Amino acid sequence: MIARRSRVAVAFVLACAFYLFHKVVFSNSGSIGFDFVIPNDSRIQYPFKEKGIDARDAKKAEAVKEVMKRTWKFYKEKAWGFDEIKPVSGKHGNSRNGWGATIIDSMTTAAIMGLTDTFAEQYDWVVNHVDFNKPKGLVDPFETTIRYLGALVSTIDLLEAGVIPAPSPSFRQDILKQAKTLADNLGPGFDTPTGMIWPRINFTEGLGTDMHGRRNQHTIVHLARAGSHWLEYSTLSHLTGNKIYLENSTKAWDCLVFNKRGVPWPGILESPRSISTGLPIGTTRTLGAPDDSHYEYLIKAHLLVPNGPTKHHAKRWHQAMTSARKYLSSTTKSDTDPHTFLLSYSKRTYENNMGHLTCFVGGNILLGAKYLSQQSLFSFGEALIEGCHHSYASMPSKVGPESWSWMPRESHLRPPHFPGPITLPQKKMYEETGIWSTAPNYNLRPEVVESYFYGWRITGEEKYRRWAWEAFEAIVKATETEWGYSEVDDVTEVRKEGNLRDASESFWSAETLKYLYLIFEDPELCSLDKWVFNTEAHPLKRRF
Template sequence: MLLVRKSYALPAFFFTFLIYLLFTTLPPGAEVSYSKHNSGHDIIGSAKDDRIHWTKPAEQYPIADYISLPTTSPCPIPQIQYDFPSESWYARIWRQRKQNAVKKAFNHAWKGYKNNAWLRDELSPVSGGSRTSFAGWAATLVDSLDSLIIMGLMDDFEEALQALEYIDFSTTESIQINVFETNIRYLGGLLGAHDLTDGKYPILLKKATEIADFLYGSFDTSNRMPQSRWEWTRSAEGLRIRPSGNTILAELGSLNLEFTRMSQLTGNPKYFDAIQRIQDNLELAQKNTQIPGLWPMLVDAHSMRFTDTRYTVGGMADSTYEYLPKEYMLLGARTQQYRRMYESAIKPIKERLLFRPMTKDGKDILFSGNINAASWSSQKIIEPQAEHLKCFLGGTVGIGAKVFNRSEELSIARKLTDGCIWAYDIMPTGIMPENLYLSPCEDMQDCQWDEQKWYRDVRSRPPKHANIAETDAAARVLIETLHIFPDVTEIADARYMLRPEAIESVFIMYRITGEKKYQDAAWRMFKNIEKTTRTKYAHAAINDVRNLKPVHLDYMESFWLAETLKYFYLIFSEADLISLDEYVLNTEAHPFKRPS
């Protein structure tokens, strides 16, 4: 009997091991290191049965007649990209070496995410853990899909597609959904990958439809304006929601491209209807705000009042303006509405927001500041804040100059882009901070360096130093204490968050002008960023761009892979890869196919 028992021991062991494998195997691509760096949370797809799921409840305020995509004949859109000549073999080798360096950095960060935070929103690049930041639907994975395609990493892309099956967009543990961020990262990421692969992978449009239908629930309000921080469980339970009285402008005005593309691909007009109602309201109010042509940072989306006095094209407003020429292109110029809105906005941007900073070397560059309408009429004071988020503006003005035949504004686009390059170059690390304040020129055409004016501006800039003695000596002490250098009056936020806006405009201006100086600037920027932010697991935000050995902060937002490294890769690619005459890039750098 003992011999018989021994003869069954080995098969029994293998049978038990097989059962174990069948019921414990992780989703495709999840590696053993995943469990080491995460604190025991359930993998997506194994949610408890008692969680609320979105099942398209009956609408509280249904639409009787949808606004359809425009069907008028398209107008011709001028060419955006420069006609690049054939490059020499020598130039091609050096360009490809730089491109491969960017791809190597991407692979390092992607591997870190895949091995340590797979199917989580973000990798924590210092500790090797993970963060839930956007509803827990694997933001980095979805946001990076088209980057994988563009860089030719198709094995990784196929693996990510398998993992996509495990993401359940019908439920989340998040109480509120940030509609804007979900739209640009998730929906944009799926649509971009779909368009780049010509619809070869049905799961991409299937998942895009799931997330679009989910987000559509946020529009079910009395005036059909979305609740931007959506209490989605109320909607799921059949309760009413209302738009916020303090809605961020960018979160209201930057849903156009993604929802328009959904209607174009599915033939369902409800998506375009949803965003077109917003744009009609914005156009109606545009010339009646306190600064006609611009919208304030905050909007009462319930009553559609625009009473906030703060105006900017930076954070909280940026992509509303960015999307005007891009929506015009995505619609094939079949409506002039977005041209009108852009032309109404660009005039006060030039007249009210742009300023030239005083620099020791007399550089003719531009930045966009902020204004408060409450004091503008009497004091005409611009807040000379240069902000990394505002660095998108050079590219947007460049595109607007081309597609709307406003060639005189191409020089403004150059100066805005050159300003952000300059802000990188003057920092010890070669990286621009989140925001800094500059000394504005009194004369935009003739601006000589004035040491005393710089001292005055330094003394007056930080409110907490309002009582400082009005002497040059006191200003010099303040400059040394706050680590300020010439041309700058204050560095209000010295972090670098792995942001893409500067390289975005550098890339666009290179594709528009063909000028190699933009490639050279991009290479300087990339080398400094990669060296300074690299960690064992990936790349990390840093605490202070003035410090040659800054502290790494334990977060890496999904836009590092979706945008920043994509733009660095594309500026060293062949010019026909994601041509600006064939694609529109959303504010998360996801390419949507333009109508032919």
């Protein structure tokens, strides 16, 4: 009888343990549960030096630097003080409130490349000429934070790390003064019931508004707008000692990160959301735009500040990427040359379309999976990078399109019959490559080479540098103009007259050229073990 009671007790304990384990690790309720331990200290970057590898390719790094120098030369000549140059006509324009986006956004690129004269000009502009109290039009807090504020706080980190000589003994207080002015003017944007930031801010009135300048209680925001401030504001609080910036950005993100409502796919939230309630208004689930950098920042927040509540962010990231592999991953039908892409989901329907912007995901997965020692996720990230490489290799110009489609192999997805290519060129491309372009333009975007950067720095595999160099040569060939480098109208065409858009956003020099340069420079420059890059490629010092 005693033995029987013991067996019953043991069975009961085991059953309870199994139930708790199942609930913690596999629950779909949205609660956090893990089958791994977050490391206190884990090396991310491949040990090039320890392996005796000279990982610097000076010739290729110099070639990228020359393109940056040419970009800057013509911007100075034709568009100085404006946000961007129009590289076909040699004219200029403002799309980022007229604060000189190209100047400020590319400060960190000039610093990293050692362009001291260029950096001195940029520094002078920031300190002596920009008035962050007077924007042209309403201010977009998302773009302003990642481009302007991110550049300013990153510049301080880079100068203090000795990456480039300081142009003035007072550099820290000079740049920090401007960063604080900008952040303080962005502050009213957080004045909502949830803390989620308004889509626009009227600096003159000190009020957050909707996209049209109205105080509409039914205003909605997508995930990236709500969750892409924390890295920049956390760094600003560290530099100033003022916690208000960290508090604002933390509250703005909390209703997403600490979401207590059950979600069908753990870690992946429906979008957009109400800024008044934090609840979903739409049904879209995607890792791509306009939700992308919310997921990107989850793991990066923990890497920036590993101690404290950011462990929760890392857990959310792990949930989201695990769910993405389970619910959004799709493979092309080809038996001989299959490729992996990411679907989007809305209104109970999958969409077999992926954008260039989504190609950041592969590199982001490598970053987080390496740190958390999650090999299955790591392999998923590698597959996504290879798929994005295929989007480049499949185009006649060898430059990837803004978006493309494929026929999914998975038979369980809805709809059961996905729309195929429509036009004759699309059908021909599909027959030859397994994908077809749905938006053939290239906007000088960085996401594919960004993932190559992470692939190279984390694995040390030469293929990522080879792919990066092929992309660099193809991009320059397709985009070069008399006055710089321009967006391309159609990458399915090899260079021809009239195929350029006369536009060049600041992320060309801030991101695309920076990632390419870092792929070929000494890997100790902005090592992933010491720096975290914001979504505009501005490196921020990790705070251990």
